[in-house]
Amino acid sequence: MIFQDSTKLNIDKFENLMDLIFIDGGHNYSCVKNDSEKSFRMIRNEGYIFWHDYNPSKRSCRDIVKYIHEISKIKKIFHIKNTSLCYCKNLSF
Helix, strand or coil, rough: CCCCCCHHCCHHHCCCCEEEEEEECCCCHHHHHHHHHHHHHHCCCCCEEEECCCCCCHHHHHHHHHHHHCCCCCCCCCCCCCCCCCCECCCCC
């Protein structure tokens, strides 16, 4: 587990090493984007990235929702019904 300010995290030594990443950090757009972009570099093939706080009806989550909607244009993102979780399985071969 890594507990650190993700904006300061150097991920070079973690690239393609993670099987599961759970993003539950800052709720502003730049934090969600930073965490997600770093996660996409760290996740292994067939690994999963989960995002917490995907809630379109909650104003405090609007940047998370905005980012998830944007990234879903190029990646398959799934929402787990009746939860605030979304996930993506990395299938880059």
